[in-house]
Amino acid sequence: MLLEAHQVSRAFGSFLALSGAELELAEGEIVGLIGPNGAGKSTFFNCLSGDLQPTSGRILFAGSEVTRATPEAHARLGIGRTFQVPATFEEMSILDNVMVGAFLRHPARGEAREAARRIVEFAGLDRLRDQPARSLGTPGRKRLEIARVLASEPRLILLDEALAGLNPVEIQEAIALVRRIHARGITLVIVEHIMEVILSLTGRVLVFNQGRTIASGKPRDIVDHPAVIEAYLGQRRQRRRRE
Amino acid sequence: MSKRLAPAPTLSRKREREVCKVLACGNGFRRSSEQGKGGIFRSGLAAYPVILLQIIAGGLLLGAVYALFSAGLSLIWGMMNVINFAHGEFVMIGMYVAFLVVTALNGGPVAFAPAAAAFLFLLGVVVYFGLIRHIIRGPMIAQILSTFGLALLLRYVTFWLFSANFRTLPDNLIPGTVDLGGVLLGMPQLVAGGAAFVLTIGAHLLLTRTALGSRLLAVAEDRSAAMLMGIRPDRMQALAWGLSAAGAGIAGALIATFYPFSPGVGETFALTAFVVVALGGFGSIPGALVAGLLIGVIQSLSAYAFGPVYKDVVVYALFVAILWVRPQGLMGKLV
Amino acid sequence: MRWGWLAIAVALLLYPWILTGPFYERMGADLLLAAIAAAAWNILGGYAGQISVGHAVFYGIGAYVPLLVYTHWQLPPVLGIPAGILVSLAVAAVIGVPTFRLQGHYFSMATIAVAELVRIVVGNWDFVGAAIGLMGPAVPRSLLDLSFKSAVPYYYIFLAVLAAILALTAHLERGRMGYYWRAIRAGERAARSLGVPVRRYKLWALLLSAGFTSLAGSLYALMVGFVDPESAFGILVSVEMIITAALGGVGTLLGPLLGAAILVPLKATTNSLFGGGGSGLTYILYGGIILLLARFEPGGLIELSRRIATRSLKKAKARAA
Numbered sequence A: 001m002l003l004e005a006h007q008v009s010r011a012f013g014s015f016l017a018l019s020g021a022e023l024e025l026a027e028g029e030i031v032g033l034i035g036p037n038g039a040g041k042s043t044f045f046n047c048l049s050g051d052l053q054p055t056s057g058r059i060l061f062a063g064s065e066v067t068r069a070t071p072e073a074h075a076r077l078g079i080g081r082t083f084q085v086p087a088t089f090e091e092m093s094i095l096d097n098v099m100v101g102a103f104l105r106h107p108a109r110g111e112a113r114e115a116a117r118r119i120v121e122f123a124g125l126d127r128l129r130d131q132p133a134r135s136l137g138t139p140g141r142k143r144l145e146i147a148r149v150l151a152s153e154p155r156l157i158l159l160d161e162a163l164a165g166l167n168p169v170e171i172q173e174a175i176a177l178v179r180r181i182h183a184r185g186i187t188l189v190i191v192e193h194i195m196e197v198i199l200s201l202t203g204r205v206l207v208f209n210q211g212r213t214i215a216s217g218k219p220r221d222i223v224d225h226p227a228v229i230e231a232y233l234g235q236r237r238q239r240r241r242r243e
Numbered sequence B: 001m002s003k004r005l006a007p008a009p010t011l012s013r014k015r016e017r018e019v020c021k022v023l024a025c026g027n028g029f030r031r032s033s034e035q036g037k038g039g040i041f042r043s044g045l046a047a048y049p050v051i052l053l054q055i056i057a058g059g060l061l062l063g064a065v066y067a068l069f070s071a072g073l074s075l076i077w078g079m080m081n082v083i084n085f086a087h088g089e090f091v092m093i094g095m096y097v098a099f100l101v102v103t104a105l106n107g108g109p110v111a112f113a114p115a116a117a118a119f120l121f122l123l124g125v126v127v128y129f130g131l132i133r134h135i136i137r138g139p140m141i142a143q144i145l146s147t148f149g150l151a152l153l154l155r156y157v158t159f160w161l162f163s164a165n166f167r168t169l170p171d172n173l174i175p176g177t178v179d180l181g182g183v184l185l186g187m188p189q190l191v192a193g194g195a196a197f198v199l200t201i202g203a204h205l206l207l208t209r210t211a212l213g214s215r216l217l218a219v220a221e222d223r224s225a226a227m228l229m230g231i232r233p234d235r236m237q238a239l240a241w242g243l244s245a246a247g248a249g250i251a252g253a254l255i256a257t258f259y260p261f262s263p264g265v266g267e268t269f270a271l272t273a274f275v276v277v278a279l280g281g282f283g284s285i286p287g288a289l290v291a292g293l294l295i296g297v298i299q300s301l302s303a304y305a306f307g308p309v310y311k312d313v314v315v316y317a318l319f320v321a322i323l324w325v326r327p328q329g330l331m332g333k334l335v
Numbered sequence C: 001m002r003w004g005w006l007a008i009a010v011a012l013l014l015y016p017w018i019l020t021g022p023f024y025e026r027m028g029a030d031l032l033l034a035a036i037a038a039a040a041w042n043i044l045g046g047y048a049g050q051i052s053v054g055h056a057v058f059y060g061i062g063a064y065v066p067l068l069v070y071t072h073w074q075l076p077p078v079l080g081i082p083a084g085i086l087v088s089l090a091v092a093a094v095i096g097v098p099t100f101r102l103q104g105h106y107f108s109m110a111t112i113a114v115a116e117l118v119r120i121v122v123g124n125w126d127f128v129g130a131a132i133g134l135m136g137p138a139v140p141r142s143l144l145d146l147s148f149k150s151a152v153p154y155y156y157i158f159l160a161v162l163a164a165i166l167a168l169t170a171h172l173e174r175g176r177m178g179y180y181w182r183a184i185r186a187g188e189r190a191a192r193s194l195g196v197p198v199r200r201y202k203l204w205a206l207l208l209s210a211g212f213t214s215l216a217g218s219l220y221a222l223m224v225g226f227v228d229p230e231s232a233f234g235i236l237v238s239v240e241m242i243i244t245a246a247l248g249g250v251g252t253l254l255g256p257l258l259g260a261a262i263l264v265p266l267k268a269t270t271n272s273l274f275g276g277g278g279s280g281l282t283y284i285l286y287g288g289i290i291l292l293l294a295r296f297e298p299g300g301l302i303e304l305s306r307r308i309a310t311r312s313l314k315k316a317k318a319r320a321a
């Protein structure tokens, strides 16, 4: 197993955002993580990447315990992630953003630059290479985040709604990019709301609701699962009520 | 009670004089001559336990005032995650408002405390709309330098208007002394400490028990959720700045009755407030109250133990120590 | 770009030959000293984005220790420079180690608290001259005392030091250190997710910055031959470093020099126009400038000119099209 998360819980004050999440990930998989807003998906990612300490539970990566390790230690070990709200380095150029990632494995400037150039090209951002990150729109920022984390040469990437807010053409491009990343031998966990993306990319899906795993299995079966429909419909009903 | 007790033998003459200075005005340096000759020692306060009580009482009264102005800093910090480096200058301006009301309009505390509150409330709101609103989501450097620059500006404008001289308010604004079994407390200190205590509790009740308070806290908790509930965050944040500054203004006006001041005093107050908030936990008014009282007492005791000039040194060192050992403060977060 | 640097270097080298006389010579030395201190602050505040409002503590330590070794042991003041740097590094660690675990605000607050603490202690400690301060050698005993009547020798010493600091900064800026600093400034969370050991890199920036600020203080004491608590540890010392770097442009190589080139002559002018009373007005002006920069142009003049340049470039392109 590349990653094992056992009974991971996280509380904010008295509120349990995540309770007893389980995930076992084999090298080379693409796993989808779905669930309504507030289900705890980002919180789970934060725990898996060291950004938040789980209140309880254990996380192992490639056999070693990483439950309480810092985010930078996670990155060094090979767990990369993107953020739901893109956190690009706004004033830095796109190439420089990617170089920050590349420096992790290439301390020398020249090598880091070369590595970053290759990644920028791979991600299809070379035309914009010298623009500052702030000049990008949301789709561009999400792509830049992917490029940046790729440059840190991880074994596992956690993509948090990396395709949200993209138009259909951009979604197709992003799907192709994820496939090419996977083809490099990188394992992926994808949080995504668009079922089409989940269906076309993932081999296995986990469904979260209110901090718990309510279902898991093949994507085809999951879409018809009654608990999943209930979770999503319940949310839509709620949203209608709020409006 | 202690009249028959012999003076504590360890107390040197010099030390006695220092203590007297501290006690005479809580923290400042006034009236030492008058009281040095007079009452304090004759009533037997040179005796150790009473001196200790006197020091602690003085510290608590001053600490209540610290709590009042620190609560405002804490509110802003907890709500907007902005540190107001000009907060001490707000206190200082409160002192000068009192000074103006007394000298130009011949007013007393009943006039100048509300005047300081009103003036500082306005200043706080203006600062929010003119400055804070624009930097609140900006880079760190803008957040810190904006209020730091504001502090300089306010300090040196006051310096320019009033000169660097130390000012005092007339002695007889709040006349009298209260004798509690040998512990002598000046009326100015008692009034300031008491009023500050009540106002700080009041601020806490305002936040926790009123509709307005829950709206303020809702914005602190989650800006966008508050907006969905129909609260305008901008207004609430401006209000918080107004209230925070008004608290600082009243606090300044209250201690001006016994604390000599110059345009430079603000820095000390700002740093004191940082320590209080760091100790009490940011965003917590009860935390600020407890921490304020504690800091007041620690300051008084260290003024006694090491001499008045070191009272702030001890407090600042305590700040660094807190950061090393217990950065989350004594209590939790928000209210 | 390279030509621009060359022009600046030539201008700085020739300055004492062009503007002669004690007033201009001293102003030149003051300008370079301000640039050195601001460049030191800039490493931490500009590149790594950690805003110190109490850098006077390092400047003051640097200024005091050389005169202290002279006063108590009759050693040449220069020998106190490394000792001053060591003390500064220790103080920096006391501030940085705990606060760099926390949000940025705590660091800023701790810097001003420690600076005040040290200022008060120094002002009451007889060993370091208490409120009076310390004097250097009145008459140079040897060249090692680095005591000159004219400001010109200091000018060239300062120029060499400034060049060294800027060269080192330029070198770091291009390498991993510089990238990591800028990433930390832009967003610690994202930086950590990419493997940047944020705390360690912030500490590096602080130590470098504190060491160079200490050196700046030492150079000041060597030139002036006299220090007291206000001139070495006063809050205004920190203010001048901040405003010099911020006006020119934080996180840029040339910003501190540009800021000094504007502010030092400005201060000399206001002081000579308004006499001693001018200092109050100078600081009102400083406060106003800092506030306006923070509100409208946190990047300083260099960023402003860059923006104007790109805007006019775009306009020119639009016109051509």
Ligand SMILES: Nc1ncnc2c1ncn2[C@@H]1O[C@H](COP(=O)(O)OP(=O)(O)O)[C@@H](O)[C@H]1O
Pocket (backbone or CB within 6 Å): A012, A017, A035, A036, A037, A038, A039, A040, A041, A042, A043, A044
């Ligand atoms: N830092 C935090 N403090 C308090 N509550 C949080 C925090 N982060 C997330 N939450 C809460 O935890 C719940 C799960 O959030 P999140 O993991 O972001 O959900 P998702 O990504 O599935 O939409 C939400 O109710 C959210 O409000």
Ligand SMILES: [Mg+2]
Pocket (backbone or CB within 6 Å): A041, A042, A043, A084
């Ligand atoms: Mg999420």
